[in-house]
Amino acid sequence: MAELTYRDAVAAGIAQEMARDESVVFLGEDIGAAGGVFKTTLGLLERFGPRRVRDTPISEQAIIGAAMGAAMTGLRPIAEIMFSDFFAVCWDMIANEIAKTRYMTAGQIALPLVIRTANGYGSRFGAQHSQSVENWAMAIPGLKVVAPSTPLDVKGLLAAAVRDPDPVIFFEHKGLYSTKGEVPDGEIVDRLGTAKVVRQGEDVTIVALAAMVPKSLQAAERLAAEDGISATVVDVRSLVPLDTKTIFEEVRKTGRLYTVEENPRLCGWGAEIASLVAEECFYDLDGPIVRITTPHVPLPAADLLEDNAVPTVDRIVETVRRNAG
Amino acid sequence: MRTAKSIEGAPPRVAPELLLRLYREMLRLRTLDERMMTLQRQGRVGFYGACTGQEASTIASAAALEPGDWIFPALREGGAMLLRGFPLVPYLCQIFGNAGDETKGRQMPSHMASKSVNQVSWSSCIGSQLPQAVGAAMAARIKGDKTVVAAYMGDGATSSADFHVAMNFAGVFKPPVVFVCQNNHWAISIPTQKQTASESIAVKAVAYGFEGIKVDGNDAEAVYGAVKAAVDRARAGQGPTLVECETYRIGAHSSSDDPTRYRDEREVEIWRKRDPIEAFRTRLVAAGLWTEAKDEELREKLAGEVNEAIAEAEKKPDPPRETLFEDVYSSPPWFLREEREEMLAVPKARRPGAAQ
Ligand SMILES: Cc1ncc(C[n+]2csc(CCOP(=O)(O)OP(=O)(O)O)c2C)c(N)n1
Ligand SMILES: [Mg+2]
Numbered sequence: 214m215a216e217l218t219y220r221d222a223v224a225a226g227i228a229q230e231m232a233r234d235e236s237v238v239f240l241g242e243d244i245g246a247a248g249g250v251f252k253t254t255l256g257l258l259e260r261f262g263p264r265r266v267r268d269t270p271i272s273e274q275a276i277i278g279a280a281m282g283a284a285m286t287g288l289r290p291i292a293e294i295m296f297s298d299f300f301a302v303c304w305d306m307i308a309n310e311i312a313k314t315r316y317m318t319a320g321q322i323a324l325p326l327v328i329r330t331a332n333g334y335g336s337r338f339g340a341q342h343s344q345s346v347e348n349w350a351m352a353i354p355g356l357k358v359v360a361p362s363t364p365l366d367v368k369g370l371l372a373a374a375v376r377d378p379d380p381v382i383f384f385e386h387k388g389l390y391s392t393k394g395e396v397p398d399g400e401i402v403d404r405l406g407t408a409k410v411v412r413q414g415e416d417v418t419i420v421a422l423a424a425m426v427p428k429s430l431q432a433a434e435r436l437a438a439e440d441g442i443s444a445t446v447v448d449v450r451s452l453v454p455l456d457t458k459t460i461f462e463e464v465r466k467t468g469r470l471y472t473v474e475e476n477p478r479l480c481g482w483g484a485e486i487a488s489l490v491a492e493e494c495f496y497d498l499d500g501p502i503v504r505i506t507t508p509h510v511p512l513p514a515a516d517l518l519e520d521n522a523v524p525t526v527d528r529i530v531e532t533v534r535r536n537a538g
Numbered sequence: 539m540r541t542a543k544s545i546e547g548a549p550p551r552v553a554p555e556l557l558l559r560l561y562r563e564m565l566r567l568r569t570l571d572e573r574m575m576t577l578q579r580q581g582r583v584g585f586y587g588a589c590t591g592q593e594a595s596t597i598a599s600a601a602a603l604e605p606g607d608w609i610f611p612a613l614r615e616g617g618a619m620l621l622r623g624f625p626l627v628p629y630l631c632q633i634f635g636n637a638g639d640e641t642k643g644r645q646m647p648s649h650m651a652s653k654s655v656n657q658v659s660w661s662s663c664i665g666s667q668l669p670q671a672v673g674a675a676m677a678a679r680i681k682g683d684k685t686v687v688a689a690y691m692g693d694g695a696t697s698s699a700d701f702h703v704a705m706n707f708a709g710v711f712k713p714p715v716v717f718v719c720q721n722n723h724w725a726i727s728i729p730t731q732k733q734t735a736s737e738s739i740a741v742k743a744v745a746y747g748f749e750g751i752k753v754d755g756n757d758a759e760a761v762y763g764a765v766k767a768a769v770d771r772a773r774a775g776q777g778p779t780l781v782e783c784e785t786y787r788i789g790a791h792s793s794s795d796d797p798t799r800y801r802d803e804r805e806v807e808i809w810r811k812r813d814p815i816e817a818f819r820t821r822l823v824a825a826g827l828w829t830e831a832k833d834e835e836l837r838e839k840l841a842g843e844v845n846e847a848i849a850e851a852e853k854k855p856d857p858p859r860e861t862l863f864e865d866v867y868s869s870p871p872w873f874l875r876e877e878r879e880e881m882l883a884v885p886k887a888r889r890p891g892a893a894q
């Protein structure tokens with residue numbers, strides 16, 4: 214068992230898969246010599262060489278297009294888009310091409326590739342460098358979507374993503390890169406499409422993703438201490454496919470659902486879960502489903518503005534307290 | 539086959555007053571960058587992008603524009619706003635992201651912009667400004683005014699799709715746009731020869747049907763001369779030009795970067811010896827336009843001005859948190875007003891270390 218940072222778990226996950234399977238290749242900007250602008254890919258160039266680890270020009274369409282072409286013809290590429298905001302630059306490749314190829318070729322062409330990207334707030338980098346765009350990816354049929362919150366999940370889900378026969382969008386959270394967690398030695402392979410219950414409670418169920426998971430856990434501790442409210446916290450981990458079995462089970466136990474999401478409010482993933490729960494668990498609910506989100510604004514850069522735009526522990530506590538009390 | 543031109547030696551004659559102005563502005567930018575990098579290391583600003591080593595390219599190219607012309611900058615041209623008369627204190631407030639920032643703390647530090655000086659913010663997405671600049675230049679044509687648009691980019695940006703579509707539009711529509719590429723040899727960790735297999739950046743213009751010129755980007759007079767000629771041609775209706783300024787990024791890509799991982803310090807040393815400010819001063823002194831004593835005096839004055847402005851800027855409070863709901867739309871729709879109330883109902887989140 215070793216303690217790894219979330220950032221080191223990325224490199225560990227990629228290395229595990231590249232060592233296992235020669236067909237896994239890795240490309241992106243500043244991933245080689247520099248070890249990634251977030252230092253998530255340190256040592257990979259040295260270990261696997263420039264044939265399999267490629268620093269590229271600043272051409273997101275070509276990075277994703279090339280990954281697609283290579284996947285069509287037998288490799289299993291991992292492509293990095295430095296900031297998830299830049300998905301907008303190569304969205305044609307992702308949304309029109311990669312997502313739809315299996316379908317349009319009636320299954321003749323599979324695209325076993327992974328697009329990794331740094332998502333989310335926490336660096337004070339503003340509206341074009343800090344977005345949470347997991348809901349963009351979720352909206353496109355054909356893409357699987359994962360967003361881990363711990364180093365262990367990073368390594369295991371990354372391995373699962375690489376081995377999956379479908380394209381997987383892998384959202385790492387910038388604000389979590391320096392967080393630490395225990396990761397057992399040896400090979401780790403998780404399962405896509407599974408959520409995790411990270412805190413078991415009795416009164417309310419909080420469903421969160423990525424950086425909102427540790428915030429929800431903190432809020433749960435405060436609710437227990439200050440209000441005697443016992444909260445379950447579910448880490449969604451996988452948006453597509455969504456583990457509705459776990460989510461419904463946990464909502465049925467408490468009768469209350471709060472979603473905590475970082476993406477802006479309109480058409481966030483919380484809306485999807487809320488509607489599924491309303492359809493499937495209506496008679497188990499003891500009160501309205503409540504979404505706690507970043508407001509429907511572009512994310513501002515200044516410290517104070519960024520910190521107050523995304524859901525705060527206070528806002529989670531306050532919202533649950535008001536509605537569950 | 540046409541090839542890109544390279545201008546070396548004999549730059550056009552530039553009036554002495556203008557030379558001195560360029561020198562002062564370059565030195566001010568150097569002074570500012572050095573101070574701000576120190577502040578960043580001290581944790582007083584979160585992020586900073588310096589243009590150290592590239593002052594001639596930034597300042598002399600911008601000086602070739604008229605005040606009414608537009609600048610669509612890339613990463614290293616913030617300082618052009620100061621040349622164009624934007625005051626230093628609100629400029630610094632942008633970097634601090636405080637209430638003195640005209641753009642309300644919205645943009646990442648070092649993304650300053652102001653309509654008052656016709657300079658937009660650089661886009662965090664590399665290359666996006668280039669088609670926009672072409673559009674602004676096309677608009678000048680459509681409106682029949684004499685505005686010229688400067689479209690800046692780094693060498694790395696020439697790999698972006700937006701560079702190629704902008705160049706193509708410029709070739710087809712021939713609007714009054716001047717592309718200025720600051721080829722500083724690096725794009726974060728990628729050296730220019732791994733960014734492109736072309737023999738130069740300038741040569742790329744040829745394929746798009748207009749002229750590309752390569753100049754010594756550390757020679758303020760040469761940069762001014764080449765960009766001025768391109769601006770004059772654009773204003774006279776003779777279409778676009780790409781000017782490649784060959785220069786060097788002396789420092790890290792930004793305060794978040796550590797170049798020792800990927801760059802040989804010996805290369806940096808070579809370029810330190812070609813420092814644009816040092817070379818310029820030597821030339822001005824040799825021409826009898828400047829003295830070491832005046833230089834000493836100017837450096838002291840600039841350091842004083844910069845320190846004073848920093849002290850004033852740093853005093854400003856955070857932007858009020860409710861301002862984050864403004865300017866999403868022309869007026870806030872009901873859902874933003876509701877979300878605003880919801881946020882104001884809970885205690886203000888405080889970044890660690892901030893005063894209560
Ligand atoms: C679309 C996009 N891809 C990647 C990045 C990350 N990035 C920021 S600056 C930079 C390098 C830019 O190099 P260059 O254009 O040469 O400008 P310089 O930094 O050298 O001034 C990169 C890759 C980005 N901001 N936008
Ligand atoms: Mg560059």
